[in-house]
Amino acid sequence: MDPQDHERFRDFVDARWSALLRLANLLTGGDRHEAEDLVQIALMKALGRWRHIDDPEGYVRKVMYRHQISRWRLRRPHREATFAVLPQDTGVADGTSAADLRIAVGQALARLTPRQRTMLVLRYFEDMSETEVAGALGCSVGTVRSTTHRSLSKLRSLAPELGAPARAASDTQRSNLAKGAHT
CATH class of the missing domain: 1.10.1740 (Rna Polymerase Sigma Factor; Chain: A)
Structure with missing residues (x-):
C-alpha cells in the first residue's frame, strides 16, 4: 500500500x-x-x-x-441472557426519558437472537428497505418481512414498556374520536 x-x-x-x-x-x-x-x-x-x-x-x-x-x-450452543424485571416508571419528567428509552431499547435488542437483531437494526437503524436488507443479507424479501415481523413481536413481548407511549397515544386518539362522535 x-x-x-x-x-x-x-x-x-x-x-x-x-x-x-x-x-x-x-x-x-x-x-x-x-x-x-x-x-x-x-x-x-x-x-x-x-x-x-x-x-x-x-x-x-x-x-x-x-x-x-x-x-x-x-449453530453453536447459545444461552439466552436473563435479566431482572425492569423497575416501574416513576413518572418523573427530569429529561432522562430519552436516555431511559435508549437503554430499554438496547436491553431489549440484546435479548433477541442475532438474526432478529440484525434484521431490525438494518431495517430501522440503518433505514434500509426490505429489498436492500435482502440484498445485504443474501436472503429473499419474504424472509426479511417475516423475520422482521416476528422480531418486532418478540421485541414487544420482551419489552412491553417500549410500546406503552404509542398505545397511550392511540387510546387518547380513540377517546377523542369517540367524544367527537357523541357531540
Missing part, C-alpha cells in the same frame, strides 16, 4: 470509527468487545482491498452485516 492510500485509509477510520462502532454495538446486542472485533474484522478486510473499493463506508458496513450473519449461522 502506498503512503497516499495508507493516509486515506487512516483518515477514513478516524472519521467513521464511532459510527461503525455504534452499528456494530447494535448488531452484537451491546457487547462492546464483540462490536470492536466486528469493526476491526471489517476494516482489515477493507484494508486488503482498499485500492479497489469505490465506497469504503458501504463496503465496511456490508462486511459487518455478512460477518454477523456468519456468526449466527455457526
